[in-house]
Amino acid sequence: MQDFYDRRDAAHAEHQARFTCEHVNQAVRRRVIKGGAVQYVRQCLRCGDPLGNPIAKAKAIEENDGQEPDQLDEALIKAWRDAYAAASKQLRARFDRDAFLSEYSDYLASEEWASKRALVLKRAKGICEGCGMKPATQVHHLAYKHVCNEFLFELVALCAECHSRIHAEE
Secondary structure (H helix, E strand, O other): OHHHHHHHHHHHHHHHHHOOOOOOOEEEEEEEOHHHOEEEEEEEOOOOOEEEEEEOHHHHHHHOOOOOOOEOOHHHHHHHHHHHHHHHHHHHHHOOHHHHHHHHHHHHOOHHHHHHHHHHHHHOOOEOOOOOOOEOOEEEEOOOOOOOOOOHHHEEEEOHHHHHHHHHHO
16 A cells, blocks of 8 residues: 555656746736726746735846737646646546445456466465564565565565554554
């Protein structure tokens, strides 16, 4: 299960990095605020965020090559936020714990798992690979990276007591 969480955490970090904007490209924009007043601000051309404090009209026009700045691009802001929300939703669905556990439960009830389980118990000669003394009655995943398609070396035969002890430590 730890591999599942490691992959999830890495995907979340990648998601955050993808949607962290350094605001490298900016342009001066005009926006109307409450009461109809006009403000001039810098807008990031990647994410759309208005940046910093308002600037004076004269400075805004000067920075815009003597032209009145364009209107603040609300569509750019909306597109960035929508992309973030869609990517977040996709990420949540990809790492939905309930979906994983449902798929995993189905796998544990399959003939494929029964066959692998029997091979692991046979390899251990029916003896717990944790304590080396009690009969092995359970098979434990050492890693979940290849879950549902695991290698036999990723599985160990354990007695109930050792299996409980491993999960208590997790």
